[in-house]
Amino acid sequence: xxxxxxxxxxxxxxxxxxxxxxxxxxxxxxxxxxxxxxxxxxxxxxxxxxxxxxxxxxxxxxxxxxxxxxxxxxxxxxxxxxxxxxxxxxxxxxxxxxxxxxxxxxxxxxxxxxxxxxxxxxxxxxxxxxxxxxxxxxxxxxxxxxxxxxxxxxxxxxxxxxxxxxxxxxxxxxxxxxxxxxxxxxxxxxxxxxxxxxxxxxxxxxxxxxxxxxxxxxxxxxxxxxxxxxxxxxxxxxxxxxxxxxxxxxxxxxxxxxxxxxxxxxxxxxxxxxxxxxxxxxxxxxxxxxxxxxxxxxxxxxxxxxxxxxxxxxxxxxxxxxxxxxxxxxxxxxxxxxxxxxxxxxxxxxxxxxxxxxxxxxxxxxxxxxxxxxxxxxxxxxxxxxxxxxxxxxxxxxxxxxxxxxxxxxxxxxxxxxxxxxxxxxxxxxxxxxxxxxxx
Numbered sequence: 520x521x522x523x524x525x526x527x528x529x530x531x532x533x534x535x536x537x538x539x540x541x542x543x544x545x546x547x548x549x550x551x552x553x554x555x556x557x558x559x560x561x562x563x564x565x566x567x568x569x570x571x572x573x574x575x576x577x578x579x580x581x582x583x584x585x586x587x588x589x590x591x592x593x594x595x596x597x598x599x600x601x602x603x604x605x606x607x608x609x610x611x612x613x614x615x616x617x618x619x620x621x622x623x624x625x626x627x628x629x630x631x632x633x634x635x636x637x638x639x640x641x642x643x644x645x646x647x648x649x650x651x652x653x654x655x656x657x658x659x660x661x662x663x664x665x666x667x668x669x670x671x672x673x674x675x676x677x678x679x680x681x682x683x684x685x686x687x688x689x690x691x692x693x694x695x696x697x698x699x700x701x702x703x704x705x706x707x708x709x710x711x712x713x714x715x716x717x718x719x720x721x722x723x724x725x726x727x728x729x730x731x732x733x734x735x736x737x738x739x740x741x742x743x744x745x746x747x748x749x750x751x752x753x754x755x756x757x758x759x760x761x762x763x764x765x766x767x768x769x770x771x772x773x774x775x776x777x778x779x780x781x782x783x784x785x786x787x788x789x790x791x792x793x794x795x796x797x798x799x800x801x802x803x804x805x806x807x808x809x810x811x812x813x814x815x816x817x818x819x820x821x822x823x824x825x826x827x828x829x830x831x832x833x834x835x836x837x838x839x840x841x842x843x844x845x846x847x848x849x850x851x852x853x854x855x856x857x858x859x860x861x862x863x864x865x866x867x868x869x870x871x872x873x874x875x876x877x878x879x880x881x882x883x884x885x886x887x888x889x890x891x892x893x894x895x896x897x898x899x900x901x902x903x904x905x906x907x908x909x910x911x912x913x914x915x916x917x918x919x920x921x922x923x924x925x926x927x928x929x930x931x932x933x934x935x936x937x938x939x940x941x942x943x944x945x946x947x948x949x950x951x952x953x954x955x956x957x958x959x
């Protein structure tokens with residue numbers, strides 16, 4: 520509102536100062552007229568409408584300039600008057616009332632556009648300076664994103680930012696190749712270098728891996744990693760293995776088989792599992808194993824007598840202990856805990872891998888005062904993936920008192936046209952990162 524008042528006042532002042540005159544007199548036509556101030560010389564003149572200086576809005580009068588007074592013409596004088604309608608000065612001054620508003624509005628808009636353009640240019644220069652000062656891929660990509668859809672696109676600065684981004688990618692890739700210390704690191708660094716080249720060519724900063732978690736888990740069976748869908752099947756397989764080893768040792772000796780020996784202990788194993796879950800400690804299992812070991816030794820001694828050496832009795836007792844241990848494990852909620860672990864793992868593993876690989880480039884990780892901006896961000900877009908990363912859970916033959924199985928991770932990367940390759944370097948880095956988190 521204030522701007523309109525100021526503009527209106529400016530138009531009025533300039534219009535009265537430089538606009539058309541109020542009277543246009545003809546000195547060749549004059550007479551004396553009676554005014555409020557007596558008789559005075561008057562001239563035939565056009566009384567101009569200064570707002571609309573046109574013939575249809577003007578009137579012929581007798582004008583006395585000495586007293587600034589006018590008198591209307593008689594009908595006879597109007598018929599006899601033969602003076603043309605004309606305005607002194609340029610067309611601009613004559614129509615200034617109409618020209619000033621659009622000129623002022625246009626000038627204000629032009630100034631606004633010019634000032635906005637100047638601010639944009641200064642802002643682009645400042646942002647590019649900040650990107651150069653940080654000298655990171657994230658900084659240059661942020662600048663390119665900021666100037667992608669602006670009215671005054673800084674083509675020269677954008678070209679320089681793209682060149683600097685390309686140079687940093689090349690520098691990072693070369694540094695990865697030089698930093699390889701062993702075979703595991705060489706394989707992992709080569710994969711990360713391919714990721715960078717893939718991201719560079721597609722103008723993205725994603726973790727270009729399609730993460731796939733294999734169903735179930737793997738465990739060592741007779742020195743070979745074997746896949747199991749559930750721990751129930753794995754524990755039964757281990758129990759069967761212990762029973763077979765027991766049978767091989769006692770075959771034909773009259774010693775009861777493992778199933779016969781264990782027949783009256785299954786209820787105790789179930790109660791032991793409940794006690795473990797309640798106490799969150801292994802003391803109930805330790806006590807039950809000692810009792811079952813003594814029971815197995817006494818049975819062997821009773822049947823074989825002195826024919827069985829102490830060493831043989833100890834070996835057989837270990838088979839019996841293993842059988843009982845896996846029997847107790849069956850009654851723990853190991854499979855349920857594994858499902859919970861898999862759900863959390865699927866939700867977090869992408870971010871953890873991104874954090875570990877982004878740590879290769881600490882200068883690229885920024886906090887922005889809120890949360891870290893990773894150099895490689897997890898992506899669920901299929902068009903942003905260059906390879907498939909399969910994740911397998913490996914059971915470490917250990918169960919926690921709450922039923923949680925202790926598992927490690929094995930990572931296999933499959934690139935188009937190449938055989939799957941295990942990334943043991945990534946496994947080590949994730950383990951080290953997890954230990955560091957626990958310590959902190």
